[in-house]
Amino acid sequence: MAPISKIISTLFCGIGSDSNDGRSPSPPPPVLTSDQQHKAATPPHELPALNFAAPLTAPELPKSHPPSVQASDDASSAPLPPATSPAALSPPIAPVPKLRQLVVSEPPSISHYVIPPTPIDPLTASPPPFERPATPSDSRSPAASTSSTPRLYPSSPNLTVTDPRSRSPHRPPRGHHRRSSSTGSRSFRETLNAFAVEGPDGVRSVNHYVLGEVLGRGSYATVEKAIDRETGHAYAIKEFSKRRLRQIAAAEALRRERQADRMNGRGRGRGRGRGRGRGGATSASRILQAAADDPDTAGPDNLDLVKTEVAIMKKVDHPNLASVHEVIDVTSDDALLIMELCEGGPILKLKDGEEVKPYTEEEARLIFRQLVLGIAYLHHNEIIHRDIKPDNALFSDLARTHVKLVDFGVSKFAQTPQPSAMDKPGNLSVAGSPAYMAPELLPSSKKEDEEEEEGLKLEDGKVGYACDVWSLGATLYALVTGRLPFQAEDPIELFRQIREDPVDIPSTVSEPLRNLLTSLLAKSPSARPSVPSLWSDPWLTFNSTDPMPSYEENVSTEIQEPSGEEVDHALAAYRGSAFLAMSAAAKFKGLLNAAMVRRKSEAALAGSSSTDSVEADTKARGGGVMVDSPEMVSSPIASPDLRPSSTSSTPSPSSSRNNLAGRRRPAAREQTTMSSLSISDATSRWTLSTPTSVSGGSAERAKDDEQDEDEDTEMRSRSDSPTPMPASPRQQPRTTDEPREWGGTTAPSAAMDEAGVVKPDEKGGTGAGADVWEDPE
Numbered sequence: 117m118a119p120i121s122k123i124i125s126t127l128f129c130g131i132g133s134d135s136n137d138g139r140s141p142s143p144p145p146p147v148l149t150s151d152q153q154h155k156a157a158t159p160p161h162e163l164p165a166l167n168f169a170a171p172l173t174a175p176e177l178p179k180s181h182p183p184s185v186q187a188s189d190d191a192s193s194a195p196l197p198p199a200t201s202p203a204a205l206s207p208p209i210a211p212v213p214k215l216r217q218l219v220v221s222e223p224p225s226i227s228h229y230v231i232p233p234t235p236i237d238p239l240t241a242s243p244p245p246f247e248r249p250a251t252p253s254d255s256r257s258p259a260a261s262t263s264s265t266p267r268l269y270p271s272s273p274n275l276t277v278t279d280p281r282s283r284s285p286h287r288p289p290r291g292h293h294r295r296s297s298s299t300g301s302r303s304f305r306e307t308l309n310a311f312a313v314e315g316p317d318g319v320r321s322v323n324h325y326v327l328g329e330v331l332g333r334g335s336y337a338t339v340e341k342a343i344d345r346e347t348g349h350a351y352a353i354k355e356f357s358k359r360r361l362r363q364i365a366a367a368e369a370l371r372r373e374r375q376a377d378r379m380n381g382r383g384r385g386r387g388r389g390r391g392r393g394r395g396g397a398t399s400a401s402r403i404l405q406a407a408a409d410d411p412d413t414a415g416p417d418n419l420d421l422v423k424t425e426v427a428i429m430k431k432v433d434h435p436n437l438a439s440v441h442e443v444i445d446v447t448s449d450d451a452l453l454i455m456e457l458c459e460g461g462p463i464l465k466l467k468d469g470e471e472v473k474p475y476t477e478e479e480a481r482l483i484f485r486q487l488v489l490g491i492a493y494l495h496h497n498e499i500i501h502r503d504i505k506p507d508n509a510l511f512s513d514l515a516r517t518h519v520k521l522v523d524f525g526v527s528k529f530a531q532t533p534q535p536s537a538m539d540k541p542g543n544l545s546v547a548g549s550p551a552y553m554a555p556e557l558l559p560s561s562k563k564e565d566e567e568e569e570e571g572l573k574l575e576d577g578k579v580g581y582a583c584d585v586w587s588l589g590a591t592l593y594a595l596v597t598g599r600l601p602f603q604a605e606d607p608i609e610l611f612r613q614i615r616e617d618p619v620d621i622p623s624t625v626s627e628p629l630r631n632l633l634t635s636l637l638a639k640s641p642s643a644r645p646s647v648p649s650l651w652s653d654p655w656l657t658f659n660s661t662d663p664m665p666s667y668e669e670n671v672s673t674e675i676q677e678p679s680g681e682e683v684d685h686a687l688a689a690y691r692g693s694a695f696l697a698m699s700a701a702a703k704f705k706g707l708l709n710a711a712m713v714r715r716k717s718e719a720a721l722a723g724s725s726s727t728d729s730v731e732a733d734t735k736a737r738g739g740g741v742m743v744d745s746p747e748m749v750s751s752p753i754a755s756p757d758l759r760p761s762s763t764s765s766t767p768s769p770s771s772s773r774n775n776l777a778g779r780r781r782p783a784a785r786e787q788t789t790m791s792s793l794s795i796s797d798a799t800s801r802w803t804l805s806t807p808t809s810v811s812g813g814s815a816e817r818a819k820d821d822e823q824d825e826d827e828d829t830e831m832r833s834r835s836d837s838p839t840p841m842p843a844s845p846r847q848q849p850r851t852t853d854e855p856r857e858w859g860g861t862t863a864p865s866a867a868m869d870e871a872g873v874v875k876p877d878e879k880g881g882t883g884a885g886a887d888v889w890e891d892p893e
């Protein structure tokens with residue numbers, strides 16, 4: 117696969133073997149910063165040397181950047197490294213796609229407002245994203261403050277605000293400045309139909325994207341490199357497993373139900389063996405399995421995680437946040453997000469219990485500043501990341517200088533939804549990775565008043581910003597020490613340590629950094645600094661000799677909270693197009709077996725031995741297919757396997773009904789049908805050669821979608837059908853040579869226990885983003 121990827125890349129993209137092997141680049145020798153005290157030491161193990169060109173953060177600065185925020189003289193005189201120039205970093209604008217699939221183009225979703233300057237008091241211009249109880253340091257003005265981590269927003273003489281009347285009462289005033297977008301146009305494409313193929317040479321592609329190496333795996337998604345064969349541009353393609361998301365959503369629903377039961381005094385006295393009996397483990401497993409298998413059983417919010425991620429990513433526009441290029445909804449089971457590629461990989465690869473060579477303080481500072489810039493932008497726009505960790509902070513360039521945050525999977529806009537009455541500390545639905553998780557989010561055996569006394573109690577609606585600050589602190593700690601701030605194999609012990617133990621900062625750490633780490637990792641959220649207040653942090657600014665870029669410029673691109681409709685439509689999951697796609701897939705995957713079976717049933721019912729051709733049956737089902745892609749014509753997938761299938765010999769009652777009713781699809785649809793297979797469908801077509809595997813997955817999903825369109829009610833009750841539907845490929849045991857897997861979370865048993873608790877240690881113990889935890893009983 118790897119050599120073929122290289123050949124493909126060379127052929128289509130003009131990218132040399134070096135670029136294809138993006139994970140092990142040979143970076144140029146580091147150029148050290150101006151200050152001799154901060155000379156970079158040997159770069160850490162496994163990490164190519166950073167290019168420490170002094171103006172590392174300069175690429176984010178627009179040309180018109182005010183002198184007050186320029187880097188030091190030394191730095192500003194140094195030329196920008198070519199790899200980090202804004203032009204080099206901006207993804208090129210994709211050409212108009214060929215009319216090969218249905219494509220809906222949306223206009224840019226980011227609005228830029230130009231507001232007439234209105235001088236205001238800088239101290240009130242941009243209130244902190246969360247209001248903390250007053251502390252002694254708050255009483256000082258920021259200018260006069262000598263605190264190492266000032267508590268107030270930096271003064272901003274140029275700040276202007278919107279007309280307060282136009283503001284939602286729930287949203288604080290914000291500054292509006294034009295900032296040139298590093299990501300260029302924020303327009304993106306939503307592709308309703310798609311096809312995936314795998315050639316005999318093993319090269320897979322989705323639409324015009326040729327897939328390459330796996331870049332990473334998360335809790336519910338796999339990320340692979342993809343080359344646009346039309347433009348040669350490289351992207352990262354994130355394939356979500358909706359099935360996994362449904363499991364997470366169902367587990368969360370169960371957890372909340374149990375919590376409510378406990379609060380109402382129910383659910384106690386069931387005896388030992390939690391979850392036994394009615395509503396217990398057995399039924400929990402059933403519910404989770406059902407949720408995973410059937411999109412309709414898990415309730416209306418079952419895909420909220422991915423939809424929210426997509427909706428947010430479509431809207432953000434910041435040089436330190438990875439942007440979205442295209443969204444493709446391939447099948448009812450998978451969705452694809454085409455993202456900006458971050459070729460340099462994670463800023464630190466650190467597994468639980470491991471220790472790696474740390475960055476020098478100066479290296480860490482240059483990286484951390486960029487995280488702060490990205491998070492400040494999110495917080496300013498009332499978005500909480502909630503899963504900040506080194507795995508989600510990637511170098512976008514091979515020179516490993518420019519950092520971008522990915523994975524907004526657990527981001528939520530700060531004020532929606534409001535935490536429910538049950539969302540008290542320790543009972544919150546916890547998203548993020550345990551090792552980087554703030555103490556107030558973790559389960560505790562302590563009573564509420566004890567927590568209040570310790571400052572660990574959260575105020576409603578003000579949960580997340582300080583949680584991000586903690587995660588930033590844990591990430592910084594990992595960068596400069598090469599290990600996690602708290603480590604334990606047992607998650608409960610890990611939680612205890614995070615909540616109670618003081619963080620152990622090595623004596624080698626400089627005083628300013630120690631101060632910063634101590635404040636970021638303060639147990640009480642109210643004692644942590646706000647992100648904007650970091651603008652004047654001595655360590656981050658190298659004692660003010662290397663100031664942060666202007667805060668106002670950094671947050672100048674205003675984004676609006678995605679509406680419910682935008683979240684709903686984040687993925688173009690239209691039943692109609694799903695039907696069209698699936699009926700095409702049916703043809704190409706030998707699904708005419710089902711038609712043959714139905715024909716027999718029909719004949720039996722009619723008392724005749726019909727010998728109608730398969731094609732006639734296909735037409736009757738409205739399965740006309742136009743193949744206009746050379747790939748599809750030449751692909752083996754376009755040669756249907758018509759062998760009878762053992763599992764398809766049992767007709768679906770509903771599909772028989774459809775056929776008996778003589779339904780036809782509208783002619784227009786027949787004209788526009790495209791072939792559509794998911795990556796895994798295409799792959800399984802070649803790796804699972806048994807008739808069962810050929811007929812099981814998309815066949816049934818195609819039938820499901822057909823039913824969905826016309827008989828949603830019947831669809832929902834199909835699990836009660838006396839004749840069970842054949843299992844989809846995802847339900848069937850995977851063959852050993854099946855190339856795809858889902859981050860170790862394919863089955864509910866792997867992801868969560870019978871009580872519906874998602875296990876913490878799915879990714880080496882530290883990465884379980886978006887997982888749901890249950891407080892210990």
Ligand SMILES: Nc1ncnc2c1ncn2[C@@H]1O[C@H](COP(=O)(O)OP(=O)(O)OP(=O)(O)O)[C@@H](O)[C@H]1O
Nearest residue numbers: 331332333334335336337339352457458507523885
């Ligand atoms: N744009 C990108 N470019 C390069 N690699 C990426 C990109 N996005 C993600 N990755 C890699 O893929 C991995 C998994 O991606 P991601 O974190 O988005 O998945 P996830 O399922 O949301 O993970 P999590 O479990 O943290 O929620 C990342 O840790 C990273 O190494």
